[in-house]
Amino acid sequence: MEYVNYDNLKVTAATEIQNNLREKILIQPRTCPVNVIAGTDISFNKFSTTVYAGIILLRFPELTPIGYSLVKKEVHFPYVPGYLAFREVPALMDAWEQLPLKPDLLVVDGHGIAHPRRMGVASHFGVLANAPTIGCAKKVLCGQYEEPAPAQGSHSPLIFKNEAVGAVLRTKNAVKSVFVSPGHQMDVESALDIVTQCIGRYRIPEPTRLAHHLVNQFRLGEINEGYKDLS
DNA sequence: GCGACAG
DNA sequence: ATCTTGTCGC
Secondary structure, three states, X not given: OOOOOHHHOOHHHHHHHHHHHHHHOOOOOOOOOOOXXXXXXXXXXXXXOEEEEEEEEEEOOOOOEEEEEEEEEEOOOOOOOOOOHHHHHHHHHHHHHOOOOOOOEEXXXXXXXXXXXXXOHHHHHHHHHOOOEEEEEOOOOOOEOOOOOOOOOOEEEEEEOOEEEEEEEOOOOOOOOEEEXXXXXXXXXXXXXXXXXXXXXXXXXXXXXXXXXXXXXXXXOOOOOEEEEOO
């Protein structure tokens, strides 16, 4: 597929890209060891076309930060449910290319295959970066599920069109669940296992939570663009 | 037509 | 997503 800039795409063209990229998604048990895991997120000011993207690297399973990559970019593709990748992936790819070392796996904010066309932002990024990814979202996009039991660690399958596309996970006692789904080079069971191991003290698993904090600091001018080594 | 709708 | 105010609980 030839290079296309997402900024001037119409939704119908974006759908076509998703339908093409979908064939490249690999759903399989994760086999490679995970020593370094990453969290990704985007921050922006309402009504602004500037997005602040970040990828934070954490040692696994300790979850201690070892570095981060920050990039600022202009985006013009609007937010349309089901097309989040067209706003986030370009900036994330820049942040990815800036990393001096690549993580073994990334936890992306948003869904993976738990998507109307099985091409959520985590799958989209995973295919383009050719890296294992997991989608971790705070809200459902599509599919049916039973609410997991109130106890931390409880989970239930997320079903879409008669297929288990992800899992609903209770990360802490009596808090709202999060939605986990494979992005690329991953399956539901592996994704659930990894995210469960990423639970720290808060509702949002550490990779995503720290990435969110990072890009927010970046947007507010508290830290600068570029790669920073923390090890 | 109606309801749902990641960030 | 971001912004804001208020409340609950350790």
